[in-house]
Amino acid sequence: MKKIKYLDLFAGCGGLSDGFLQTEMYEEVAAVEWLKPQVNTLKNRLQKKWGVSNVDRSVLHFDIQREEELFHGWENDKEFGDGVGLDKLVEEAEGIDIVIGGPPCQAYSIAGRVRDKNGMANDYRNYLFEHYLNVVSRYQPKLFVFENVPGMLSAKPGSGDVHVTDLVRSGFDSIGYEIIDNLKEAVVNASDFGVPQNRKRVIIIGVRKDIPSIDNKHQEILQNFYNIYLNNVKVEKAQTVEDAINDLQKFKPVQSDPKKKIAYEMIENSGLELNWHTPRYHSERDKGIFKLLAKDIEDGTNLYTNSKEISKLYEEKIGSKSPIHRYHVLRRNQPSTTIIAHLYKDGNRFIHYDSDQSRTLTPREAARLQSFDDDFEFLGARGAVYQMIGNAVPPLLAKKIALAVRSVIDELN
Known part of the structure; x- marks a missing residue:
């Protein structure tokens, strides 16, 4: 042919x-x-x-x-x-x-x-x-x-x-x-x-x-x-976030060190280890917010599943008002929301569904949700990698x- x-x-x-x-x-x-x-x-x-x-x-x-x-x-x-x-x-x-x-x-x-x-x-x-x-x-x-x-x-x-x-x-x-x-x-x-x-x-x-x-x-x-x-x-059937990323290596929060930019450590023998599957740095405050929001969905409490309540939480935790919806936890049993290039600046709308991990998506998880093969290597700094993944078809x-x-x-x- x-x-x-x-x-x-x-x-x-x-x-x-x-x-x-x-x-x-x-x-x-x-x-x-x-x-x-x-x-x-x-x-x-x-x-x-x-x-x-x-x-x-x-x-x-x-x-x-x-x-x-x-x-x-x-x-x-x-x-x-x-x-x-x-x-x-x-x-x-x-x-x-x-x-x-x-x-x-x-x-x-x-x-x-x-x-x-x-x-x-x-x-x-x-x-x-x-x-x-x-x-x-x-x-x-x-x-x-x-x-x-x-x-x-x-x-x-x-x-x-x-x-x-x-x-x-x-x-x-x-x-x-x-x-x-x-x-x-x-x-x-x-x-x-x-x-x-x-x-x-x-x-x-x-x-x-x-x-x-x-x-x-x-x-x-x-x-x-x-x-x-x-x-x-x-x-015939849509693929979910859990279908896409649940087999990947998991992480647990550790005390955030802003100087070394360390906030998580890998849990051994819990999945695949792949290029760019590393969480970005988050402060203790942000990790607490991520855990609270993910746990709210896991437990079925659903206190923070509307933009008004999330905006109130943002004002309470951050100390300032925001005109836009700042946080979103990805639902494990649904397709992801749209992966965007802005992810390189702000990942708070892409919070992992597992409250124990208290974090946002890694570049590799974003790549999985974009359907990139695991052997696809992304070259460049973390910000550029998030950006190219979000912009891609x-x-x-x-x-x-x-x-x-x-x-x-x-x-x-």
Whole structure:
């Protein structure tokens, strides 16, 4: 079977790409990412897991906004070094079949717009899809996969009244691609595909209008993707937090030492020992709060299962008021709440369900909830690791999307 060749834009640490490669139906021609820890992690994964030998050449550490250099190559850049550019890599591959990826989602997220005083209306990330569009226009793949948050369906960049989705639709239409008429049909939940996490995302696929075999059946093919091919790869039963992380090594609280940043020690012979399965430092006060909240659920008391009571607890324990819901214990018998990049700054909304451990998620637990394989190594400092995990497309969701995309490509051929 001839493999489908793709470009991965805004690649991050490679969650989307990893899922596509797991199907053994796809071949990565090039990836573009501008954050160094993510680039290092992606290169390491492609080389060690997937046997890609030219990662220093094919993984482009570069800013996608600098398009001329991105396409033609660059030299002696202070931040990004040297790169051959996409044109050379695509030419050597004799073209590409699809483009995958999605611009950073913070500017489209409802949570992000709430935190920003201008609703993130002027955030440059609102316009990064234009660079995605320009890459698609240049290389004319049969199909593209564009991933983002549901918040993009209501986002309005700048000071105008035009929705991002209108700009996306008109942009792709102008370069000869069609997307589904009703974008609400493009919203999927990762938990439906076996990921132990409620994570809603918009998955937009677009097909090139001038492919002879389509014969004006674009919307029919797009409907098949969402209503048949994706449905065929859904699971019957959702995976829970306990399903995902209960076999991992457990920890017990010890006296917090702020100088040494020690607050926990591992319990021997209680599970697997894996890369990045280490708790972050927490103070005695915070550990007490985590224990109280987890115990409240374990005992069925449920005093702190609404935002009003949690806000009162926060004010009592911390001594200040907060306008947002600060704490959340993950329910052991349900999928996790959405793993987010903000986890690198604040893990209090991701408290472990085991009150005896009195802690928040480790990076490896977050990776498990994102469906990363245990042999996926994350390179960089703890904050960068949490961030790349939270920003990633769950590889299992990506794999299911890749299988459904394959069915569409078969229709196009």
